[in-house]
Amino acid sequence: MVSTYLDYSRITRDLRSSLNRVAQQPQIAREAQYYRENIDRVKTVDAFLDDYRLYSYAMKAHGLEDMTYAKAFMRKVLESDLKDDNSFANRLTDERYRNFAQAFNFSSATAVAQTSAQQDALIGLYNDRINDLDTVMRQEMAYFGAAMDLVTDVDQFLGNEKLRSFAFTVFGLNPKTFSYTEVRNALTSDPATLTANQTAAKTRLTEASKQLTDLGARDTALAQIVSLTAQLAAAPDADKPAIQTKIDEQNAIVTDLDARLPPRDQAPALKTQLSLEVNTLARQISSLDIYIQLASTFNFNADGSVPAGEKAISDEKKALLNEAYVFLRPGVTPSGAARLTGAGALLNKEYYEQKIGSITKVSDLIADNRLLNYIITAFGLPSATTMPSTVENILTSDINDPESYVNKYGGEYNAAYKKMLAAFNLQTDGTLPAGKTAQDADQMKTTSDGYMVRYNDKSDAEDEALVKRFKLLIGTMKSVDELLANNDMKKFMLRAFGLDNEDLSSRTLKRILTSDLNDPRSYANTLRDERYVKLVKAFNFNPDGTLGAPKLAQSEADIMNTAKAYVIAKSRFGTDEEKKVAKVKAQEEAKYYTAEIEKIETLDAFLANRRLVDFVLVGSGIDPGTVKTEYLKDMFTSNLDDPKSFINTDPNGLKYRGIVASFNFDTDGKIVRGEAGQIQTRRGLITTVDLYLNQSLEESEGADNGGVRLALYFKRKAPEINTAYDILAETALFQVIKTAYSMPEGLQNAKIEAQAAYIERVVNIKDLQDPGKLEKLLQRFTALYDVENNTDVSPGLAILSGSGGGGVSAETLLSLSQLRAGGR
Template sequence: MVSTFLSYDLVNRDLYTSLNRVAKQPEISREADYYEANIAKVKTVDEFMKNDRLYNYAMKAFGLGEMTYAKAFMQKVLESDLGDETSFANRLSDSRYRQFAAAFNFNNTSSAVAQTSNQMDDVIGLYSATMDAKEESVSVEAGYFNAMMGTITSVDQLLSDDRLRSYMFTAYGLDQTYYSRDFVKGVLTSDTSDANSYINQNLKPRKDALTAENADLQAQVDAETDPDKRIALRNKIFANDKTLGTIDQYYKLADAFQFNADGTVPSGGAQTTDQSKATYELYLSNQTRVSTTTATNEDAYFKSKIGSVTKIADLSTDSRLYAYISKAFNLDGVIWSNIETALKSDLNDQTSAVYTLAQEKPGLLELAKAFNFASDGTVAAGSAQTAKQQETTSNYYFSRYDDTQDEADEQAALLYKTAMTGITSVDDFMAKPNAYEFALKAVGLDPADVSAYTLKQVLTSDLNDSKSFVYTLGDDRYLQLAKAFNFGKDGKTTSPVIAQTSATITSIGSAYTIQQTRLLKGAELTAAQSKAKEEVSYYSKQMVEIENASQFLADSRLVNVLLTSYGVDPKSVTNDFLKQVFKSDLSDPASFVNQQKNGVWAEILGSFNFDKNGNISRNVNTGVQSQGKIIEIENKYNRQTLEEQQGEANPGVRLALYFERMSPKITSAYDILGDTALLEFFRVSYSLPESFSNMDVDKQAALVEKYMTLSDLKDSDKVAKMISKFTALYDQQNSSASSSALSILNGSGAAAGISADLLYSLSQR
């Protein structure tokens, strides 16, 4: 008779070949083909459970063959939300049920939504980053303009530089969307004092005509008694004033440069120092956001002017000084008379008005302390502030200059969140300015420049089709916008697509935690649990951000969690190997991943929603089971079949194979005691009587820990020695062909012979 160890070794030494031999058996192959061809057709739990071939195949794969009759019980398992610790499957002590539920997407909680919470947070974060970048660009563009103007040799060179031209138009409040190059060139080469210059020949007649027309219109307004006609006349005046304002800006533009009439630059340069400074001041004042650069400029202005202030009125008549102290002392909305009263107050008199005013507006007391005006509102030149007071004022200003702006941003984000509630289509989204304007600004687009048609086409583009509308624009901002939402081609909301399903992410997190904490105790266990929780949290958060395989592989923390959860030591795998795995085509038998002896690599690749190019796709894993889980079930089914077939000839071989497969999943002595096959392996290995099982369970656990060094289960070489010892003792204890092990293995695990009701009852204890 062939020894148990030899029989085991013949199978296990080349497990890949042994499993392939099983997979090629006609009956096994037919069942696998049927499962793969039909599981994709299943949409509901009921459909799955009514198809006995699919149901039985999956149940056997997870070692639950003895529970196929308990369909009501298994339906509860499949409908469990594994993200909920109190769900049915999570309350069962046998982990096989959780693993079975995790293999399907019947309880996929992801539903059609315009934007997930993560996507929303990303847009809000992007908005903040874009606003910050916009503020930082002020300094960058100003520096560029000042540096390049020294190299300009002609007006054509200036107009050909997009950044210089944009800076110039912004400074003078001119729209460059549709501008005439020849016209602007004519303006820049004009001498406004020369009646024959281009600007006076082309704009002055229009300016004079509009001015005269407005005078006539105003006379008509004064004489008109009909309210509607008065409004119509005033509207004409308003329109003319707008045009006159633009004409005035062109005159200011002409005066801001000193190009010669032929467009060349005079010896003094394209701009004088004063012209350059004036342009810079205008550029800052025309920004839609207050930047650090603007604040620094306003601070310098205040310090340059405060020495010449001799009366309180000087602060109000200079709009920039007034704005500065209003920001510095948080006085927005405070009427001037109260500010003036505070500045005139005697701080040594506790009954003075400033103390009363400060109860409602503390900034007024800060203001009074920062200046030295007399009770009549005057002060000697150079004495309005001491150096210390000026420093305090400056510090207040820099800490508060953007408070209003920050509050507005927070309010915009809040309004965005509110507006996104209840959106079920692109039309809903576009009907809410608080939603679409915020989103456009977040990606750096001006809502005024984006048409409704373009926005709708972008949001309904198929991101997996390189020919779809969003890609034809060639602008990453639009692509970023499209990725931030979940609208289908029909304009309706759809479920978000991420690199892995939420169920898969949850399953990987659980498996990782088990691997990192198994067989540990005390402080070591606590530390490992804390670290595992941190890594699982990181994995869960980052996976929703992953867009392609390259991005995933570049994050070693994500890779480590994934590999560890599948029982693979990250240190044993090279980056090149992983790249080849993720470049593989699962549907191609000749691809790299399908040539590996360890089927886990195909399972890993199949758990991702990546297409052949490594990009996230809605067209991958669209059924109730991912391709990776289908492969996993086939691998498990083949392994179960191999063990069963070996057990028919020698139950000891089946026990050895079962222990080899389950050893990486054992977390404590109770896992061994709760699994009849593992318990039999242990009993035989240490020559314990069958009555051993009649002892108190805690005493049994103590004996397991006494005889078996559980930490050795982490070492494959030591596991091999355990199996070698078992096979020798098994042959010694089972000289006849019959064995109690056969009846034990026919149950295949912890639940053998236990009814579904009893199993659930036990799980509640």
């Protein structure tokens, strides 16, 4: 028989070729093909467990062949939530079960309207847009002021969309439905002429409305006559006189109306005509209100030109427009009211400080709503329930009188009542003392400071409530139709992307949200507006409107697994204190990775963030300093299923298959969305197939020589070994160390701590992560294996095949199991 050392060296000299040889064996190739072709069809644990070929293939791949019969047990493993430390799989001391559950997605719903990252991004956009309103508004006002000074004719003004939009916002004109001709005519008309036209329209509206009312009254009277006549015929003689009187009254009404109205046969057509005319006149009058304001604000001649030596709008009118724009600009609160920005608050402050000096009695103060609302806000009183009379009672209280209003009322707002009273100098009769003003400089400052702090409290509270409601409801959405049917949700997302003024129908929004952004011909892409692309990216809807899997660079399960691998890699060695410190730092880095990887949209974006790349490499046991970005790109753009691709021909490609498979990039570097309900990610599939090949290689090569199988198994499991107890926990791993270092037989029956101490003396566990040092250990093992085992059936083969009695004693294994269980 060829020596164990030579057999092992032959196999590992080109491990890829050895694995390819196994993969080409008919039985293994058939099973792999069946697994690849059918695993995506499985949607439930029951379907998986019922397909013996799939189930047994996966069990063998993960080294759990001997547990294939235990379906009830494995169901609990597969249904475990790996994010929960107390879940069934996480409580088992054998990591194989956790790894098995990790290869599937049965415990998590991959179809979700938004991931936490998408939700945070959307809410962030909403908040940013609110925060930017003031800046944007100031920019628009500055542009309007400067650009209007350059306007020389009306068409130049109306042809500039930004100028037109600014003015239309103030005057309430719809920029999408306005009549260019009507607006131009208004701007070049004399306001007096427009006023006269409006007066004529109002007169005609009154006449038409009166005639329409009379026609209706005649119809009502005629109907009454018919009804009363029927009653008269059926009524007792005693009641007939009263009914006849009513009929006579209705006949008199009809006679009077007939004299003033067109013949009855013309009434239906006339009513239709009048109804149309009334509606048209009402719209015309409303438009004329706007047109009169336009003509009065802007300065254009009848031919559309700006008068010589003048501007299209005076500085005074410009200032008035700016103020109106601040209070009217689209930027509404969740309740639908106009949102007050910093610019608006400053205008209110300026108005207050200009007006308060002229106030001489409390009635003047509360009669001005702008002043009243200012002080109510400044002192933090509830605007909805604080009446003018409340403010009057506060400001006319005597602070020294225990029975006065400010000392008896207010409840939780009593302190605010007293602060408001202290900020004014009014007497109990509501007037000012001689020589006093309503507020001195310090009192005015107190009031204004309070206002500037509190002016947006209500809007902020509404925003906070809206965000909270959005977070609560988005998790309940099962389709795009449900999302669009909820007006609050729809308004929230549209505001976030600056689309709230685009008049988008639900049908159009559905077409946008169900677009495939990888298809340049999809609806969202054809709109050529980045806002729509961002909107699509914020949600996960399939083309039919149902929930889809998140379009992430990594699935949520793979993100969690990558993060865990990194934390383990960074905190696996050192003293207890060193490991504790390292673990805390690693967990912080894992938070960064978890948050940032969900924002990655392309392979190039991922590779450009070396912090993310290094995180993945460290978690996979690869030194980032030895890996160049271009090399990684070649790996990621390889076809994992093509034996001739770079990743499958490069000498180190085997180390990168799991990494590449854990990401959802296609060969072009774009993210490919997984199928909703898919129970195994690409990483899970590749890992399962690769593990199956490794198991098959170890099994076939070790059929005649158990030492080869032991060495191959140890080589595969070495990256997962963190302590001496991990070696003691698996008989096969322990057999390699025992043989390689000629461990005394008597030590097998010693206490578990003594055995661990021995292993730690002869093996530096950290060296097992070094490929060169690991290879030397396995060369030592394979050389000594033949010396120690001169039997036809080696102990190594017996261990891995589950037969024979060699290895760690049952008592030792029991002690180890209890030790590991207690340490979790």
